Amino acid sequence: MATTExxxxxxxxxxxxxxxxxxxxHAVGRGPLAVLRQVAAACILPDLLETPxxxxxxxxxxxxxxxxxxxGNIGGYNHEHRSLGVPTxxxxxxxxxxxxxxxxxxxVIMCSGTASIVPVxxxxxxxxxxxxxxxxxxxxxxPSSSPPTKFxxxxxxxxxxxxxxxxxxxxxxxxxxxxxxxxxxxxAVPYPLAEERGWDVDVPALRRALRRARAxxxxxxxxxxxxxxxxxxxxxxxSMEDVIRLAAEENLLLLADEVQQExxxxxxxxxxxxxxxxxxxxxxxxxxxxxxxxxxxxKSVAGDGFRAGFLExxxxxxxxxxxxxxxxxxxxxxxxxxxMLDVLMDPPDEGDPIQQVLEEHRRDLTRSxxxxxxxxxERLAQAPGFCLQPLHGxxxxxxxxxxxxxxxxxxxxxGLEPDVFFCQKLLEATGIALAPGSEFGQLEGTHHVAVxxxxxxxxxxxxxxxxxxxxxxxxxxxx
Amino acid sequence: xxxxxMAAFGTSGGTGRPPAPASPxxxxxxxxPLQLLIRRAAAIEEELAxxxxxxxxxxxxxxxxxxxxxxHQPPAFLRQVAAVCAYPELMGSxxxxxxxxxxxxxxxxxxxGGSVGAYNLEYVTxxxxExxxxxxxxxxxxxxxxxxxVIxxSGTAAAVVVSAATPRWPRGTRCGHDRRGSCPQDxxxxxxxxxxxxxxxxxxxxxxxxxxxxxxxxxxxxAVPYPLAEERGWDVDVPAVRRALRRARAxxxxxxxxxxxxxxxxxxxxxxxSMEDVIRLAAEENLLLLADEVQQExxxxxxxxxxxxxxxxxxxxxxxxxxxxxxxxxxxxKGLGGGGYRxxxxxxxxxxxxxxxxxxxxxxxVYPPILGQVMLEVVMExxxxxxPSYPTFEEHRRDLTRSxxxxxxxxxERLAQAPGFCLQPLQGxxxxxxxxxxxxxxxxxxxxxGLEPDVFFCQKLLEVTGIALAPGSEFGQLEGTHHVAVxxxxxxxxxxxxxxxxxxxxxxxxxxxx
Numbered sequence: 001m002a003t004t005e006x007x008x009x010x011x012x013x014x015x016x017x018x019x020x021x022x023x024x025x026h027a028v029g030r031g032p033l034a035v036l037r038q039v040a041a042a043c044i045l046p047d048l049l050e051t052p053x054x055x056x057x058x059x060x061x062x063x064x065x066x067x068x069x070x071x072g073n074i075g076g077y078n079h080e081h082r083s084l085g086v087p088t089x090x091x092x093x094x095x096x097x098x099x100x101x102x103x104x105x106x107x108v109i110m111c112s113g114t115a116s117i118v119p120v121x122x123x124x125x126x127x128x129x130x131x132x133x134x135x136x137x138x139x140x141x142x143p144s145s146s147p148p149t150k151f152x153x154x155x156x157x158x159x160x161x162x163x164x165x166x167x168x169x170x171x172x173x174x175x176x177x178x179x180x181x182x183x184x185x186x187x188a189v190p191y192p193l194a195e196e197r198g199w200d201v202d203v204p205a206l207r208r209a210l211r212r213a214r215a216x217x218x219x220x221x222x223x224x225x226x227x228x229x230x231x232x233x234x235x236x237x238x239s240m241e242d243v244i245r246l247a248a249e250e251n252l253l254l255l256a257d258e259v260q261q262e263x264x265x266x267x268x269x270x271x272x273x274x275x276x277x278x279x280x281x282x283x284x285x286x287x288x289x290x291x292x293x294x295x296x297x298x299k300s301v302a303g304d305g306f307r308a309g310f311l312e313x314x315x316x317x318x319x320x321x322x323x324x325x326x327x328x329x330x331x332x333x334x335x336x337x338x339x340m341l342d343v344l345m346d347p348p349d350e351g352d353p354i355q356q357v358l359e360e361h362r363r364d365l366t367r368s369x370x371x372x373x374x375x376x377x378e379r380l381a382q383a384p385g386f387c388l389q390p391l392h393g394x395x396x397x398x399x400x401x402x403x404x405x406x407x408x409x410x411x412x413x414x415g416l417e418p419d420v421f422f423c424q425k426l427l428e429a430t431g432i433a434l435a436p437g438s439e440f441g442q443l444e445g446t447h448h449v450a451v452x453x454x455x456x457x458x459x460x461x462x463x464x465x466x467x468x469x470x471x472x473x474x475x476x477x478x479x
Numbered sequence: 480x481x482x483x484x485m486a487a488f489g490t491s492g493g494t495g496r497p498p499a500p501a502s503p504x505x506x507x508x509x510x511x512p513l514q515l516l517i518r519r520a521a522a523i524e525e526e527l528a529x530x531x532x533x534x535x536x537x538x539x540x541x542x543x544x545x546x547x548x549x550x551h552q553p554p555a556f557l558r559q560v561a562a563v564c565a566y567p568e569l570m571g572s573x574x575x576x577x578x579x580x581x582x583x584x585x586x587x588x589x590x591x592g593g594s595v596g597a598y599n600l601e602y603v604t605x606x607x608x609e610x611x612x613x614x615x616x617x618x619x620x621x622x623x624x625x626x627x628x629v630i631x632x633s634g635t636a637a638a639v640v641v642s643a644a645t646p647r648w649p650r651g652t653r654c655g656h657d658r659r660g661s662c663p664q665d666x667x668x669x670x671x672x673x674x675x676x677x678x679x680x681x682x683x684x685x686x687x688x689x690x691x692x693x694x695x696x697x698x699x700x701x702a703v704p705y706p707l708a709e710e711r712g713w714d715v716d717v718p719a720v721r722r723a724l725r726r727a728r729a730x731x732x733x734x735x736x737x738x739x740x741x742x743x744x745x746x747x748x749x750x751x752x753s754m755e756d757v758i759r760l761a762a763e764e765n766l767l768l769l770a771d772e773v774q775q776e777x778x779x780x781x782x783x784x785x786x787x788x789x790x791x792x793x794x795x796x797x798x799x800x801x802x803x804x805x806x807x808x809x810x811x812x813k814g815l816g817g818g819g820y821r822x823x824x825x826x827x828x829x830x831x832x833x834x835x836x837x838x839x840x841x842x843x844x845v846y847p848p849i850l851g852q853v854m855l856e857v858v859m860e861x862x863x864x865x866x867p868s869y870p871t872f873e874e875h876r877r878d879l880t881r882s883x884x885x886x887x888x889x890x891x892e893r894l895a896q897a898p899g900f901c902l903q904p905l906q907g908x909x910x911x912x913x914x915x916x917x918x919x920x921x922x923x924x925x926x927x928x929g930l931e932p933d934v935f936f937c938q939k940l941l942e943v944t945g946i947a948l949a950p951g952s953e954f955g956q957l958e959g960t961h962h963v964a965v966x967x968x969x970x971x972x973x974x975x976x977x978x979x980x981x982x983x984x985x986x987x988x989x990x991x992x993x
Contacts, residue, residue, distance in 0.1 A: 026597035041566035045558045045574070053572045075558075076547030077819025110631065110850075112821075304596035306819075307633070307848045331633060334848040335819030336565070361786070 009391065016459045021435030021450040023229060023260075023305030023395040028454045032304040035357045036340045039065065043074040043339060057353030065339050074335050082110050082323075082332060086342050090310055093345040107314065109324050110338060111148050112307040112331040148331060149177060149223070149255065152292055153184035154254060156221055161247065166219035167255075170201070170211060171441035172398060172448070175255065176228050179440070186221070189213040191441055198389045199231040203242050210250060222252040227260040227271065227393030230440050230450040232373070234269045234392035240277040253316070259296040259309070264393035265366040265373065271294040271393060275314050290315045297341045299395075301362050308337025330430050372453040372460055373397065383468040385475060396450045398437065401471065403447050407478035419447040425474065432464040511689075512934040513542070513953045519938070520947045541966045542561060544743060544774075545907035546879075547817040549968035554815055554875040557857050558750040560586070561820075564595050564853050578866045586853055595849040607631045607852050607859075609635035610744065611824050614859040619790040628828065628835075631848035631855070633811045633821040634692070635773055670767060670834070671700045680733035682708035682723060682766070684715070685955035686912060687961070688743050691771065692955070700735075703727040712903045713745040719757050723763060727728045736766040741785065741907030742776040744954050746887070748783045748906035754791045760966055762803050770807040773823070776814025779884040779905035787905060789828050804829045812854050813909070816874065822851030860864055883909065886967040886974055893975075897982040907953040913964045914952065915985065921992035933961040939988065944980040 024375045026032070027255050035058060036241040043061035049059050068085055070076045087108035094103040150201035169183040171190040183190035191209040194202040199223065213219050224243055227234045235243075247254045256274040264271035275293060279286050296309035313324070333341070349355045373391040376399075380386040388469045411421035419436035427433050437448025455463060497516040510518070517540075524538050534727045543549065552558065556579055563583035570580050589606055591597045599698035607625035615624040655868035666734035671679040681695035685704040688865040715738065727733050738757055741748045749757075761768045778785035788807060793800050805828040811816035827835060849920075861876075862869040894900040899916035917932050925935035933950035941947050951962025969977065 025594045025599055026594055029592070031592075032594055032596045034568075037566040041569060042560040043563035044565060046573075047574055048562065048569075051572075051574055053569070053574055054566075070545065070548035071550045073547045073550070073552055073817070075553050075819045077812070077818035078548075235484045299594075305598060306596055306847065306850070332821070334633070334821040334851055336850060337848060 001349075014433065016462055017455070019433050020452050020455060020459075021396070021433060023299070023454070024303065024305070025298075025395075025454055028452055030259050030303060030454055033302050033358075033361060035321065036061075036302055036304060036343055039343055039354070040336050040340060043336070043424060046072075047160060050097075055353065057357075057409055061343060061354055065342070066157065066411075069335075073231070074339070077334075078335050078338075081335065082338060086110055087310070089342060089345040092347065094273075094275075094312065096347065098273055098279070101276050101279045103312070106318075109310055109311045109313065109332055111151075111309055111311055116372075129254060130299045136298070147399065148309075148311075149180040149184075149257070149261055149294075151183055151184070151331065152255065153186055157185045161218065164217045165380045166213045166217035167221040167223060168206065168219060168252070169223045169224055170215070171226070172199075172228075172231055172437065173223075173225055173440060175439050177223060177225070179256070181221075181223075184292075187213070189217065189219060190441060192235075193231065194388060195226070195443065195446070199228055199233040199398075201239050203246055203271050206246060207250075211288065211415040219250070221255050222247050222250075222471070223255045223257065224274070225257040226274070227258075227264055229233040229257075229260060229394050230396040230435070231389070231397045232247070232394045232397055232453070234264050234266065236269065237272055237277055240272065240274060241281060244274070244278055244281060244285060244289055249283050253290040253292065256293040257290060258293050259299040259396045262362070263299065263365070263369060263395055265370040266390075266392035269392040275312065286301050287315055290317065292316060297337060297344070300342060301358065301365055302340060304340065306334065306337035306340055307331075308333035308341045310341070313445055368457075369395070369453050372455065372457065375449065375457065375460060376453070376464065379464040379468065383471065385435050385471055386468070391453070395454050396435075396448050396452055398440070399450050401437075401447050401449055404475055404478040407474065410478065418476065422447065422474065423449060426467065429470055430474075432463055432466055433465075434467070491808060511953060512931065512937075513949050514748070516934075516937055516941060516947055516949075519941060523941070523945065527882075534943060535944065535980075538941075538945045538947065539973060539977055540736055540947045541969055541974075542910075542947055542964050543966055544761055544813070544968070545818055546813070546909060546968050547819065549966065550970070551879070551968060551979075552913055553817050553854070554872050556862055556872050557815065557854055559583075559852050559868075560576075560857050561850055563587075574869060578862060578868050582857065586856065586957050590849065595853060598969060599849050600846070602849065603631050603847060603852055607824075607856060610856055610859045611826075612984065614791075615826065619787055619793070622790050622793045624789075626703040626825070628830070629824055629826050631781040631822070631824045631847055633851065634812060634818070634823050635771070635808050642669055642709065654879060667694050667735070667769075675732070679827040680727045680731035680734070681737060681769075682720065682733060683726075683737045684739055684742070685957075686713075686742075686745055686951065687737070687739050687898065687954060688771065688795045689953060691737050691739070695735075701727070701731040701782055704729065704731060705743070708745075709746065709903060709957065709960070713742055713747040713912075715749065715757050716752050717760050721764075722758060724739060733764070734767060735769050736761050736764075737769040737773075738788070739769060739771040740788070741772075743908050744910040744949070744990055745903070745910045746905040746908040746911055746967075747903065748780065749779050750783065754786065755795060756790060758792055758795060758799060758803055762799055767804040768804065770805060772807050774908045775809065779887065780904075780906040783906040790827065801829055804831065806830065806888070810849060812859065815858050815879070816854055820851035820854050821848050822855040831899060883907075883967050884972075886969070886973065887911065887968070889971065889974060890965065890967070890978065892981065893978040897985065899985055900982070905967075911963065912954070912962050915951075915961050915963055916988055916989075917961050918992040921988065924992065933963060934971045936961065936988065937963060940981065940984055943987075944984050946980055946984075947979055948981070 019027050036056035038054045039061045042054055042059055042064050046066065048054050049063060066072045068081055070078055087105040087110065090108045091103040091105040153167055161386050165186040166189045167186040168189045168191050169177045169181060171192050178188040181203065189209055192202060193199045193205045201269065210219055238444040254274060257275060270367045274291055277287055278291060291314040293312045294309060300303045329355065341363065346355060376397045378387055380388045387455045388397060388399040391397055403422055405420065408418045414421065417438035419437060419438050421436055421438045435450035440446050520540060527533060559575045559579035560583045563575055563580055564586055566865045568585060569575055590599050590602055595842050607630065608629040612624040612626040616622065677812050679700040680703045682703045683691045683695060685706050692702040703723055705720045706716060707713040724733055727993045769786060772787060775785045788805055790805055794803060796847045807826045808823065810823035811820055862872045889904055890911045894902045894913050900913045902911060902913040905911055915936065917936060921935065922932045925932040930934065931950060931952040933952050936947050937950045949964035956962050
């Protein structure tokens with residue numbers, strides 16, 4: 001695992017990864033789930049089925065996989081597996097997840113996640129561009145793997161219209177969401193989350209954003225991220241109902257980025273899918289509001305970047321989604337990615353050793369995220385100049401950081417966002433790389449940093465100590 | 480242009496045609512005749528399993544060029560390296576030979592976190608491009624290749640088109656078009672200018688892979704078919720392309736000429752001379768050459784070896800060699816790999832600076848699965864003669880082309896003896912595309928049923944013999960002609976049986992519908 005030495009010679013320690021602000025499990029040393037890799041290996045090399053090199057549970061599961069493959073081989077296209085086999089099991093998984101809300105496999109579209117880095121030139125300072133956050137140079141090492149939002153949006157954008165389509169995107173939000181909207185030919189319309197209310201969706205602010213946006217575009221899509229990234233909030237049912245009502249009133253399609261759903265760790269705020277909440281609101285909304293939801297293997301309990309995920313379409317007009325079903329319209333996952341995702345979709349089974357491992361892993365993951373969240377909360381509560389909203393889910397914390405006026409002016413003199421300046425100085429002094437808030441967008445005049453909750457506890461302790469000490473020194477230096 | 484009922488949600492994708500009216504459900508589009516045949520084949524298998532009596536005891540699928548589905552696995556070495564990369568603990572296992580472990584170790588050492596599941600953009604953009612470039616130089620007898628002009632991708636479909644959006648050029652690109660900020664991130668949408676009132680035309684060969692025509696539509700272009708000359712072994716017919724161009728200019732601006740070599744499903748490999756004619760045509764008509772060369776490892780006729788368009792272009796010398804723009808595709812799905820791993824690349828030659836810049840400024844639209852790139856790496860740098868896995872690997876490679884050649888010869892012999900079949904010489908690829916004579920009464924009965932005649936033929940063939948072939952209309956063909964696509968990938972005994980049943984059935988069909 002690559003680590004970074006500060007230029008002043010300080011090093012945060014051998015176990016502190018080079019990127020402490022990302023949400024990529026691998027980047028912080030959390031290896032892949034062995035069971036999934038074992039199944040994958042046995043599928044690739046069926047010779048392994050005959051010997052005890054791999055555990056029997058993995059071999060059994062791999063045999064099941066190969067039975068479904070064309071000619072019993074994993075290397076072919078296996079179109080049926082993609083278009084019917086896996087979606088059927090995904091549909092059953094979603095029904096279990098959502099307490100029985102029915103799911104039709106034909107509404108499940110397997111897709112590949114996209115991790116497109118929008119490269120920034122060395123002279124680009126990062127920060128906002130027309131209100132939409134742009135990744136900063138620091139975080140080129142911590143890419144954000146995003147769902148194929150761009151492709152989905154591009155199917156929703158009406159290119160023949162003289163008025164561009166508008167897509168509302170939350171700020172703060174995943175760095176590439178706004179970029180994805182623009183890439184799709186839409187106009188990204190930022191709407192602020194209410195930081196002081198735990199990053200809740202602020203419906204009046206949304207309405208204001210809509211009104212203003214209508215001067216320049218036709219808003220059609222409302223993107224919501226739940227659990228939030230990098231904010232770490234999980235929406236309450238009530239907030240979700242407000243969002244749904246708003247979408248109905250304003251005739252917006254809801255694009256729900258729910259990829260972090262398996263990282264919800266606060267039992268007081270369990271993850272509820274938009275689909276479930278919508279369904280439980282009953283007629284007429286339940287069949288009127290159009291919704292597309294994303295799930296990704298890399299943000300699931302597996303945390304493995306095999307480029308697999310799926311979209312679920314709810315109430316979406318046929319004319320719009322017809323192209324989704326065309327093989328070429330959306331990037332498709334490799335067979336292995338589908339297989340690994342498929343194992344996660346297996347129903348709970350106490351007799352299955354793989355399921356036992358997965359269950360244990362799920363518990364460990366949520367427990368360690370909760371512990372990390374508590375630690376962050378405690379340390380930052382004691383540090384003047386930091387303010388952290390409650391964390392319920394996701395893999396990052398997004399504390400607000402107070403930056404002194406001289407730092408603000410020095411940053412601007414250098415053409416940098418203040419929090420980029422802060423993060424650069426932090427990196428130089430401590431060797432620790434955090435993601436600056438401007439990468440995700442934030443209210444003008446506020447500054448944040450993103451800290452990964454996936455870091456092992458000792459590393460997280462070190463990071464927090466270095467961060468708070470550095471900040472205190474920074475306050476003194478630039479006061 | 481009819482407006483969908485729910486106009487608020489936009490069109491059904493930039494097909495260049497008026498959008499279909501919105502329907503109340505999000506059901507998939509209507510299946511193609513081939514898809515229906517595939518479904519019927521599965522249904523017949525069910526019926527057989529339930530004990531229904533049929534004149535045959537099993538269903539034989541003989542239409543696909545998916546080698547892995549036909550039972551041809553990628554070489555063992557490839558799968559051994561991939562398995563170890565997927566589960567590095569296998570380093571300690573006796574199931575994997577040492578050289579595969581060593582290679583896997585080298586690869587994992589270059590990956591961040593030592594994991595194929597971690598984000599490894601540099602592996603894709605730096606390591607892979609270098610290896611691919613060296614492979615291409617070896618392939619092309621030394622023609623230089625710039626790694627920066629190689630773009631790894633997750634297979635042809637993704638690279639050719641992944642977006643149904645009509646694109647805009649990004650801000651700052653100098654191309655004189657209206658810009659609204661969207662960035663096309665796949666090849667065809669990159670080349671199509673939707674802001675123009677006149678749609679872009681993309682010439683596609685007929686017969687050809689259905690992907691190309693669909694891709695042109697999805698990219699917002701107009702697909703302009705040009706016929707291949709069947710009677711001359713499916714050669715590119717330059718005068719016919721010119722005629723297609725002239726006609727097309729009435730309704731679009733042709734910009735892209737797609738050529739498929741080796742051809743699919745036609746199985747031809749172009750001669751150098753034909754390729755030079757195509758290149759000259761592209762130069763004269765200012766067309767970008769999109770060369771689908773994905774079947775290059777399936778060229779099996781030593782009299783007609785595969786030559787890349789890049790090589791032929793280079794060897795034509797100045798001024799063409801630096802003037803004609805070319806994008807060429809390679810896929811791991813054909814040849815030694817498999818379609819499930821989603822790996823391939825495309826190479827840009829003489830591409831206009833502004834487009835090149837877009838490719839690199841905006842990155843790859845689909846970050847490919849790393850394990851697929853790992854397998855691609857092994858194909859680009861296979862075991863060397865001194866390595867223990869070399870003999871098996873090379874044997875596997877030879878078997879691939881040898882078995883295709885033998886199957887091709889068998890098909891040629893059997894169909895030459897059958898009246899009503901006409902097969903052009905096969906030189907590459909994994910399918911044959913014989914022309915089938917269908918009697919007039921069959922034609923009228925097909926039309927009465929609303930079917931293409933070759934679809935009607937294939938449906939009857941399936942019901943009577945259990946054999947599933949692909950109808951020629953799936954790939955396009957000259958009006959009034961009918962073909963079937965037959966896979967070369969089946970084991971010889973099965974292929975013999977298929978040919979016997981096919982020719983017998985056709986003879987009966989002729990009698991029945993004469």
